[in-house]
Amino acid sequence: MANQTSEVVLSTQDRRAVTGYCAVCAQDVLEIFERTHPADPRPRDALTAAWTFARGGERGKALRDTAWAALRAAKEADTAAAADAARAAMSAAGAAYLHPLADPHQVKHILGAAAHAARAAELAAGEDRQVGAVHLEQARRQATPVVVDVLRRYPAAPPGGGRVGELLRELDAALRNGS
Template identity: 70%
Template structure:
């Protein structure tokens, strides 16, 4: 059994704000792919609403699932990853207080999917996007991250980007 991680609502709000800001950076990639589909934007808006004091509930869950379905309709891989970043932003509010490496995806998933979307859209390395994402992480986000084990293996390119972001944030001076 995994140990419990102490998480306050303020911790969850900080993580969700970080995820929403990360996903927002690539929303335009999805919107260029699917200009009439508001679902990823709605997921990011729901994440921001929670981060700014709203409740964690049905709107977050529904918009996260809707953004995931929007990803399935995107014409490009970059558009799919941008929609997944939005899904991860809304899902960040559901970080569980279990000391499991898989929970790191709730903290860093939006940033990793955003980096992959940017990489696919630009055909370049995701390093610059990851660097900007790492700079966006507040001390609270880094503190929450360090309460969990390091990001897990696997997950393809997005998993690799998650581990790179994880390592960058954990290497920050306290």
């Protein structure tokens, strides 16, 4: 948990583990974006950058730039499912910038890719919440002990955020409770 200065102890290895987890979650739905936007490499580039950082690469301008580019791709997407798939990729690259602040909004850096991926899958399946539940369960199983430990250092996920926020809080609770 946080100390009295409201800071969280966070190492580069912690950030790499979280980023790798986010990349795994986002990778699962990348095809949803690429089916409707086959010529747009921005979400895939963000995932590639996330994987590079997770495997020991630098946390620099290229990583940040690919995250912003994936966000622009999400905003330009033709479907809500494709937009959430691109946001999952953006979240994976952005996970490298998890801040050591005891702020509930930082949980979005840890679980945002999984929540956006679950929502993309729901939307692609015609708003089927069972599909989202399956994706959340998969994300829960894929979370390593390091990722769960990092998550538990932060306050619980914040309220709001629509359906993606609901998915984020559901996953947050499941990981914190070990269920």
